[in-house]
Amino acid sequence: MTAPTSVSAARPPEGARAPSGGSVGANGFALELRDLRKSFGKTEIIRGANLAVRPGERVAVIGPNGAGKSTLFNLVSGRFEPTSGEVLLHGQRINGKKPFEINRLGLSRSFQITNIFPKLSVFENLRCGVLWSLGYRYTFLKFLADLDDANDRAEELLHMIRLDRKRDVLAMNLTYAEQRALEIGITIAGGAGVILLDEPTAGMSKSETKRFIDLIKEVTVGKTLLTVEHDMGVVFGLADKIAVVVYGEVIAFDTPEKVRANAKVQEAYLGSHVADAQVGTH
Numbered sequence: 001m002t003a004p005t006s007v008s009a010a011r012p013p014e015g016a017r018a019p020s021g022g023s024v025g026a027n028g029f030a031l032e033l034r035d036l037r038k039s040f041g042k043t044e045i046i047r048g049a050n051l052a053v054r055p056g057e058r059v060a061v062i063g064p065n066g067a068g069k070s071t072l073f074n075l076v077s078g079r080f081e082p083t084s085g086e087v088l089l090h091g092q093r094i095n096g097k098k099p100f101e102i103n104r105l106g107l108s109r110s111f112q113i114t115n116i117f118p119k120l121s122v123f124e125n126l127r128c129g130v131l132w133s134l135g136y137r138y139t140f141l142k143f144l145a146d147l148d149d150a151n152d153r154a155e156e157l158l159h160m161i162r163l164d165r166k167r168d169v170l171a172m173n174l175t176y177a178e179q180r181a182l183e184i185g186i187t188i189a190g191g192a193g194v195i196l197l198d199e200p201t202a203g204m205s206k207s208e209t210k211r212f213i214d215l216i217k218e219v220t221v222g223k224t225l226l227t228v229e230h231d232m233g234v235v236f237g238l239a240d241k242i243a244v245v246v247y248g249e250v251i252a253f254d255t256p257e258k259v260r261a262n263a264k265v266q267e268a269y270l271g272s273h274v275a276d277a278q279v280g281t282h
């Protein structure tokens with residue numbers, strides 16, 4: 001390993017580190033949407049969405065296909081800019097900010113398996129996630145072994161996502177469920193207080209799903225979590241609250257029991273679907 005000529009050259013910009021934990025904004029919410037709207041061309045897809053998520057809440061965002069769930073996530077994470085309305089993270093308006101800026105303000109979104117480096121080991125992937133969140137560039141990869149803090153944090157993450165025994169395995173040789181665990185590890189690497197996950201258990205077997213729900217709960221203790229989810233078992237196993245999105249609006253936001261009993265929700269979306277679902281399924 002070549003000694004770094006100047007590690008300081010790889011130092012992140014001031015203020016690059018994301019705040020840890022689910023910090024509270026002046027308004028008391030970790031994340032808030034106020035009359036949020038998004039049009040593509042002449043078509044309004046998000047039509048005045050409102051939501052106020054308290055720090056530490058685990059929220060499942062559900063709704064029919066095409067309701068606008070992914071678009072909402074894209075608006076919150078900075079991939080899309082709202083047509084109007086506001087997105088507040090810890091009370092700070094983040095509309096129009098770039099995804100990396102929002103990330104550094106403490107919101108992290110899972111990037112799906114496609115963002116894993118298949119030819120790097122599990123440990124190296126986690127270390128990249130840590131360094132990226134700190135503002136380091138991948139061009140400094142050759143110096144990474146010298147960055148003790150990043151190494152320590154990557155070891156900690158490895159343990160949290162239960163992949164200790166796969167430490168030096170190339171990501172491409174992991175099982176599907178292990179790759180998704182690695183994706184979660186990369187997502188939480190920077191210590192963001194608000195985590196967005198898009199169908200984290202999609203494609204998993206029932207037993208994998210059950211283990212994965214436990215893992216998500218463990219690694220997001222004290223954080224604010226939003227997941228887009230179709231699987232009602234996962235919704236009722238994971239969420240403290242459910243946000244129901246129908247035609248670009250949040251038509252209900254409440255505890256699973258109350259959402260299940262909500263006549264408007266039943267009519268618009270869940271129907272017998274949810275009546276059949278068991279609270280705390282699996």
Ligand SMILES: Nc1ncnc2c1ncn2[C@@H]1O[C@H](COP(=O)(O)OP(=O)(O)OP(=O)(O)O)[C@@H](O)[C@H]1O
Pocket residue numbers: 040045063064065066067068069070071072
């Ligand atoms: N970039 C875009 N340009 C134009 N239309 C878009 C764009 N992104 C999403 N849409 C449209 O917005 C609507 C909502 O899509 P979105 O993917 O947000 O729904 P969803 O609730 O996540 O659906 P699903 O559950 O099927 O994933 C759809 O009609 C979709 O075609």
